[in-house]
Amino acid sequence: MPTSTAASSAKPFRPSPARPASGALPAPVIRTLPNGLTIIAEQMPIEAVNLSLWLNMGSCVESDAINGMAHFLEHMIFKGTPQIDCGEFERLIEERGAVTNAATSQDYTHYYITTAPQDFKTLAPLQIELVLNSSLADDHFDRERPVILEEIRRAQDSPRRRLFYRSMEMCFDRLPYRRPVLGPTAVVEKLTAEQMRAFHRTWYQPQNMTAVAVGNLPVEELIQVVEEGFEQAMSRRDRSADHHTDRSALVNEKLNASFTPNLQIPSTLPEKPFAEVRRTELIDTALQQARLLISWRVPGMRQLEATYPLDVVTSVLSHGRSARLTADLRERQHLVNSISTRNMRFCAQGVFYISARVNVANLAEAKAAILAHIQQLHTEPITAEELRRVQTQVTNRYIFGSEKPSDRANLYGYYQAMTGDIRHALDYPERIRQVSIDDVSQAVRTYLPLDAYGMVVLKPDEAQPDLSSIAPVPAQVPSEVS
Secondary structure (H helix, E strand, O other), X not given: OOOOOHHHHOOOOOOOOXXXXXXXXXXXXXXXXXXXXXXXXXXXXXXXXXXXXXXXXXXXXXXXXXXXXXXXXXXXXXXXXXXXXOOHHHHHHHHOOOEEEEEEEOOOEEXXXXXXXXXXXXXXXXHHHHHHHOOXXXXXXXXXXXXXXXXXXXXXXXXXXXXXXXXXXXXXXXXXXXXXXXXXXXXXXXXXXXXXXXXXXXXXXHHHEEEEEEEOOOHHHHHHHHHHHHHHHHHHXXXXXXXXXXXXXXXXXXXXXXOHHHHOOXXXXXXXXXXXXXXXXXXXXXOOOEEEEEXXXXXXXXXXXXXXXHHHHHHHHHOOOOOHHHHHHHHHOOOOOEEEEEEEEOOOOEEEEEEEEEOHXXXXXXXXXXXXXXXXXXXXXXXXXXXXXXXXXXXXXXXXXXXXXXXXHHHHHHXXXXXXXXXXXXXXXXXXXXXXXXXXXXXXXXXXXXXXXXEEEEEOOOOOOOOOOOOOOXXXXXXXXX
């Protein structure tokens, strides 16, 4: 696997395979079909079944010329196929009390249904058919475009998303993570249905997909339903391609001229850590309080070993009322109204950030206090009690977050799509338990320097009074859209 310059100095973790992981999940069954599809299945004694279809691609595979295509396509998938009329799938889902949805991120696209066990054999093949053989008709495309443009407008109206967009532009000079998943209005307005159909044919292939089925049916039955669903859908896709060969030949020349260059995948080589402090400060007249975000480029999913100590740092700093930043800046000094820390792991590279909502008058003091806590991590190791607390929190959250079929399917599908190895989903608590105090100190010194980071400040018009509440609100920023 490729490694970044920063990741090369990180201490590797080597868990003993003989050591059982407390709270670990039982290993599900994994099967790879000749067409490249990976199926993951697990029987779980809860009267529901979740089928999640994960594609190991999102907005990162788009060129700038088609930025927003992956998300637009996610919407269009539900507009029917030659076998399923538009709206028919949703009607069947509602009749049977099932649920369905989808999401697009930078690195993945995710479709799912949750059904009663007795309905799985009927509904699962329909979901597979939609994803593989969506009609992507011109008229549906034209009707859906205003919906996408309105979603872009609403996102731009959100202070959280504006902060996120500005911070990603700050964090990355060339990686596609700097662009919004939704795409810009000017690009989406020019996308065509022909471009979308070519994009779908290129990326929506079994070898790019993981199908995860978890619920109260025998594993072999889950696998059989999924496998037969894909075989039938791919057979119909192949017959359709043969039927439209003549038409395809007519449009290929246009596609080759206008679309093929847009399939060039942007570089995913990690960028070097910041060499200095970068600062962007903007006036946002819609705000009543300032937003502050301090960020560092850190390892991503390709250097997963190096991310575990940074996960511990996020918990030490802001997970819970007793965490350092929360207890000091919010509860004791009242410098911020909310503060959070996140180690956001994209596939090619990650971003470690601290985000706060703060009165303008307290901006300088809040920034200094945040950096003082990072300085303390450089000079003083975390305590054994803090490490134990984090390890207990991680184990319990992992157990509590794996109680439903959809929880398990999301966990398995995410790690398989992002890393190609489901073991990373199964052993996360154990990897956190193996993190030592020295590992945390080394990660802080390696990845969180005090003289090189990015900072984005969004400030309200200073003429406006500060009318916002001081009630704590989590200061998270989004990384996927539905």
